[in-house]
Amino acid sequence: MKRIILSGLIAGAILFTLCYGGLYIGIRLFPVLFMDYNNPLFNSDGNRDVFFYMHAFIISFALSWFWDRFKGLFQGHFVLRGLEFGFVYAMVSLLPVMWITFSSLDITFFMVLSWFLYGFFQAVIAGTLFAKLNP
Amino acid sequence: MNSSSGPLIRPSLLLLLILLPSFAFKPSHADPVKWILTKECTLKVNGSTNINKFSCIVPEYVQPDTLICYKENKNGPLKISGSMALDVQKFDCKHAVMTNDLRKTLKAKVYPKIIIKFLNLSKYPDLYNREEAIKGAVTIELAGIVKHFEVDYKYTMTGNGNLKLIGTKQVNFSDFNISPPRKLGGMIKTNNELNVEFVLNIKTLN
Numbered sequence: 001m002k003r004i005i006l007s008g009l010i011a012g013a014i015l016f017t018l019c020y021g022g023l024y025i026g027i028r029l030f031p032v033l034f035m036d037y038n039n040p041l042f043n044s045d046g047n048r049d050v051f052f053y054m055h056a057f058i059i060s061f062a063l064s065w066f067w068d069r070f071k072g073l074f075q076g077h078f079v080l081r082g083l084e085f086g087f088v089y090a091m092v093s094l095l096p097v098m099w100i101t102f103s104s105l106d107i108t109f110f111m112v113l114s115w116f117l118y119g120f121f122q123a124v125i126a127g128t129l130f131a132k133l134n135p
Numbered sequence: 136m137n138s139s140s141g142p143l144i145r146p147s148l149l150l151l152l153i154l155l156p157s158f159a160f161k162p163s164h165a166d167p168v169k170w171i172l173t174k175e176c177t178l179k180v181n182g183s184t185n186i187n188k189f190s191c192i193v194p195e196y197v198q199p200d201t202l203i204c205y206k207e208n209k210n211g212p213l214k215i216s217g218s219m220a221l222d223v224q225k226f227d228c229k230h231a232v233m234t235n236d237l238r239k240t241l242k243a244k245v246y247p248k249i250i251i252k253f254l255n256l257s258k259y260p261d262l263y264n265r266e267e268a269i270k271g272a273v274t275i276e277l278a279g280i281v282k283h284f285e286v287d288y289k290y291t292m293t294g295n296g297n298l299k300l301i302g303t304k305q306v307n308f309s310d311f312n313i314s315p316p317r318k319l320g321g322m323i324k325t326n327n328e329l330n331v332e333f334v335l336n337i338k339t340l341n
Contacts, residue, residue: 020320023319023322024322027185027186027319027323031186031187032186032187034186034319034323035187035230035233036232037318037319037323038184038187038189038232038233038236038316038318038323038325039232039235039236039318040232040235040236040238040239042318042319043318044236044239044240044314044316044317044318045314045317046314046317046321049320049321052319053320106232
C-alpha cells in the first residue's frame with residue numbers, strides 16, 4: 001500500500017508538471033487549437049479549478065493501484081512495460097469513454113482525439129515511472 | 136350688485152384655475168422632436184481572450200422604438216426620453232460555440248434583454264458640422280444590473296435621409312457583476328474589457 005501511494009504521489013507530481021506545463025505552452029504556441037474551448041459545455045466560473053488541477057494526482061493514484069495489481073502482465077524493458085501499460089489503459093478505458101463523449105457532446109473530433117492522445121501520454125509516463133519505482 | 140356679478144365671475148375663475156397649471160408647467164422653449172429607431176439599429180460588442188479576439192453583433196432591431204428629444208435651444212444640451220431593448224439571444228459571434236458561450240455568460244435565459252436608456256445629448260447633431268464630438272448619458276441594463284455611462288457619439292446622414300448616430304463605450308464585465316469566462320482552470324481567460332458600439336438609425340419626426 002505504501003508503495004502504491006508513494007509511486008502515485010511521485011507520478012502525480014511529475015504528470016502535474018509535464019501536463020499542465022505542456023498545456024500552458026501549447027495554448028500560447030497554438031492558440032487556434034484551443035478556440036473551441038470557449039464553449040458553454042466547459043465550466044467557466046472557476047469554481048472547479050481545484051478539481052481540474054487535482055486530475056494529475058487522481059489519475060496517478062488510480063494507475064498506481066492498477067499497476068500494482070497487474071504489473072506481472074507487463075514484461076521486458078521498463079520503457080516497453082510503460083508503453084504497453086499506456087496502450088492497455090488507452091484501449092480499456094480511454095477509447096470507450098472518448099467514443100461516448102464524442103457521440104453525445106457537441107465537441108469536435110480533433111478535441112476528442114487530443115484528449116485520447118493526452119491520456120495515452122499520461123499513462124505511458126506513469127507506467128514507465130511505476131516500472132522503475134514499483135517493478 | 137355683488138350678488139348679481141358673482142355668478143358671472145365664477146365660471147371665468149374656474150376656467151382660469153383649470154388652465155393656469157398647464158401654462159405653469161409647460162417647459163420653456165422645449166421643442167420635442169421624435170426620433171424613430173428603425174430596424175437597421177445594431178449593437179456590437181468587441182472583446183478578447185488570451186488566445187483570440189471576438190466580435191459579436193445584434194444585427195438588427197426588430198421592434199422599432201421612439202426617442203423623444205427636448206431641444207431647449209439649438210446648441211445646448213438636450214434631454215432625451217426613451218430606450219431600446221435588444222435580445223441577448225440575437226447576439227451572433229460568427230462562431231456558434233462562442234455565440235453560445237457569450238449568451239451563457241450574459242445570462243440570456245434569466246435576463247433576455249439588454250436595455251439602453253437614453254438620458255441626454257451634449258447638443259443636437261449639427262449635420263453641417265459632422266466633425267464635432269457629441270457626448271451623451273445612457274444607462275445600460277445587462278444581466279439585471281443597471282449602470283450609468285457617458286458615451287461618445289459620431290453621426291452621419293444615410294442615403295435615405297436618416298440620421299445615423301454611433302455611440303461607443305468601453306465597459307467591463309465586472310460593471311455588471313459578471314465574471315469574465317475562464318476555461319481549463321484559468322488557462323484560457325476572457326479579458327474584462329468589452330468595447331460596446333451601438334448604431335442608431337434614426338428617422339426624425341418633428
